[in-house]
Amino acid sequence: MIDLPLPGGPDARSITTQFPQKGSMILQRTRPPLLETPWDVFDTGVFTPNNQFYVRWHWAGIPTSVDIDTFRLTVHGHVQRTVSLTLKDMLDGFSRVELAAVNQCSGNSRGFFAPRVPGAQWVNGAMGNALWTGVRLKDVLDRAGVKAGAVQVRFSGLDEAVVPDAPRLMKSLDVDHARDGEVMIAYAMNGEQLPLLNGFPLRLVVPGWYSTYWVKMLNDIEILDQPDTNYWMKTAYTIPDTPHASIRPGDTGVKMVPINRMVPRSFLTNVSPGNTVPVGAPTPVRGIAFGGDCGVAKVDISSDAGKSWNPTQLGKDEGKYGFRQWETRITLPSAGRYTLMVRCTNTNGEAQPDTPNWNPAGFMRNVIESVDVIAA
Amino acid sequence: MLRTFIAVGVLLGAALAPFAACAAAPLELKSVTVDLPDSDRTFPPGPGSDAVNNNCLACHSAGMVLNQPALSKAAWSAEVNKMITAYKAPVAPEDVGTIVEYLTSLPSAK
Numbered sequence: 004m005i006d007l008p009l010p011g012g013p014d015a016r017s018i019t020t021q022f023p024q025k026g027s028m029i030l031q032r033t034r035p036p037l038l039e040t041p042w043d044v045f046d047t048g049v050f051t052p053n054n055q056f057y058v059r060w061h062w063a064g065i066p067t068s069v070d071i072d073t074f075r076l077t078v079h080g081h082v083q084r085t086v087s088l089t090l091k092d093m094l095d096g097f098s099r100v101e102l103a104a105v106n107q108c109s110g111n112s113r114g115f116f117a118p119r120v121p122g123a124q125w126v127n128g129a130m131g132n133a134l135w136t137g138v139r140l141k142d143v144l145d146r147a148g149v150k151a152g153a154v155q156v157r158f159s160g161l162d163e164a165v166v167p168d169a170p171r172l173m174k175s176l177d178v179d180h181a182r183d184g185e186v187m188i189a190y191a192m193n194g195e196q197l198p199l200l201n202g203f204p205l206r207l208v209v210p211g212w213y214s215t216y217w218v219k220m221l222n223d224i225e226i227l228d229q230p231d232t233n234y235w236m237k238t239a240y241t242i243p244d245t246p247h248a249s250i251r252p253g254d255t256g257v258k259m260v261p262i263n264r265m266v267p268r269s270f271l272t273n274v275s276p277g278n279t280v281p282v283g284a285p286t287p288v289r290g291i292a293f294g295g296d297c298g299v300a301k302v303d304i305s306s307d308a309g310k311s312w313n314p315t316q317l318g319k320d321e322g323k324y325g326f327r328q329w330e331t332r333i334t335l336p337s338a339g340r341y342t343l344m345v346r347c348t349n350t351n352g353e354a355q356p357d358t359p360n361w362n363p364a365g366f367m368r369n370v371i372e373s374v375d376v377i378a379a
Numbered sequence: 380m381l382r383t384f385i386a387v388g389v390l391l392g393a394a395l396a397p398f399a400a401c402a403a404a405p406l407e408l409k410s411v412t413v414d415l416p417d418s419d420r421t422f423p424p425g426p427g428s429d430a431v432n433n434n435c436l437a438c439h440s441a442g443m444v445l446n447q448p449a450l451s452k453a454a455w456s457a458e459v460n461k462m463i464t465a466y467k468a469p470v471a472p473e474d475v476g477t478i479v480e481y482l483t484s485l486p487s488a489k
Contacts, residue, residue: 023413
């Protein structure tokens with residue numbers, strides 16, 4: 004068992020090794036699986052191992068067997084010709100591309116919302132960074148020939164609802180976004196085929212956007228000549244159209260829009276709340292950051308609860324959409340309690356805010372993180 | 380739980396080592412068959428627990444509900460209604476009130 008730092012609880016969770024192709028994970032829900040990456044994994048480097056990459060499914064109708072010979076990806080709708088692609092087509096029939104990118108649940112860190120909100124009670128581990136290998140979505144769309152007048156492209160996978168007439172998961176991107184040359188269909192993550200629970204055999208990769216769009220077990224692409232109004236676009240995964248998607252609890256009548264681009268975040272990974280730091284001695288601290296929909300420009304650290312800030316050194320740039328490691332040394336001058344804070348500014352000039360956002364779905368948390376330590 | 384920063388310092392170099400990508404090697408996919416674990420957890424016995432067990436566990440295991448924070452009766456009512464209207468949970472109308480009462484009386488509820 005593990006105790007998560009969830010204000011007001013319930014805070015106890017099992018650590019599970021019962022899921023296929025997965026190592027130790029925090030069990031948030033057994034069926035359909037919600038598995039969170041244990042925090043110490045993020046201190047081991049910028050790429051999250053496949054066997055500890057977080058898992059999130061909406062419906063329990065998850066195929067437990069995928070045959071690579073019979074699997075097909077179909078592209079249809081407002082196109083010149085319907086295309087049905089085998090996995091061999093995907094591996095051999097298109098240019099291969101690689102991209103490091105963070106996949107983060109819209110509701111990552113939801114458990115820290117105040118007041119608390121219903122939903123998966125994640126702490127900060129509903130995110131991961133992988134090197135994705137696959138093909139450009141644009142190239143696949145061109146194979147089918149998108150007709151003039153196309154508006155959106157809708158994606159769905161092999162998973163099915165378990166209740167008749169329930170809305171199966173479908174997500175859409177604007178056609179220009181889908182054809183931007185960056186959105187890709189991945190058949191490998193970190194050099195290996197995807198774990199089934201992370202979307203084997205194909206997963207949409209939408210760099211810089213929340214994971215709700217990264218459709219797993221992708222087998223259907225439909226080009227639409229009208230905006231998609233299905234439940235998962237129109238109602239679910241919508242955010243207030245306000246700065247930081249933030250409103251006051253109880254506010255109503257706010258315009259809602261589909262969640263979209265990610266925002267910058269940064270974390271300490273080698274210091275935990277309550278750790279003791281030696282007084283007067285330079286102490287190495289480090290962590291990870293990501294820019295959201297662009298790269299990391301800088302990561303600053305404060306050891307006085309945000310009154311003053313100092314720059315940190317950034318690690319190797321593995322790609323603007325991925326995690327970036329940062330490190331520095333801090334010296335705490337006298338014994339006592341200190342609040343360490345870390346703040347990412349992305350290459351668009353957007354910095355993490357110093358007050359937490361709030362919305363009823365618990366989406367898009369990116370407040371500056373703080374960790375209380377004791378100098379002794 | 381305290382960590383020693385000496386060990387952290389030793390590890391710093393290793394942690395910053397670049398990821399060794401092997402994606403340049405030829406990729407071959409293999410068919411996969413897995414077993415997904417199920418949960419035999421049921422809701423703690425109490426007034427209405429039968430209705431909750433009978434109506435909720437078809438779509439999701441109990442842990443999702445039992446991990447929720449303290450929620451008001453209005454919030455639980457909204458959740459139950461969302462399950463019915465958005466996700467088409469076949470809940471008998473006469474069970475709705477019982478389910479909401481049960482959820483509101485969970486130890487975490489307020």
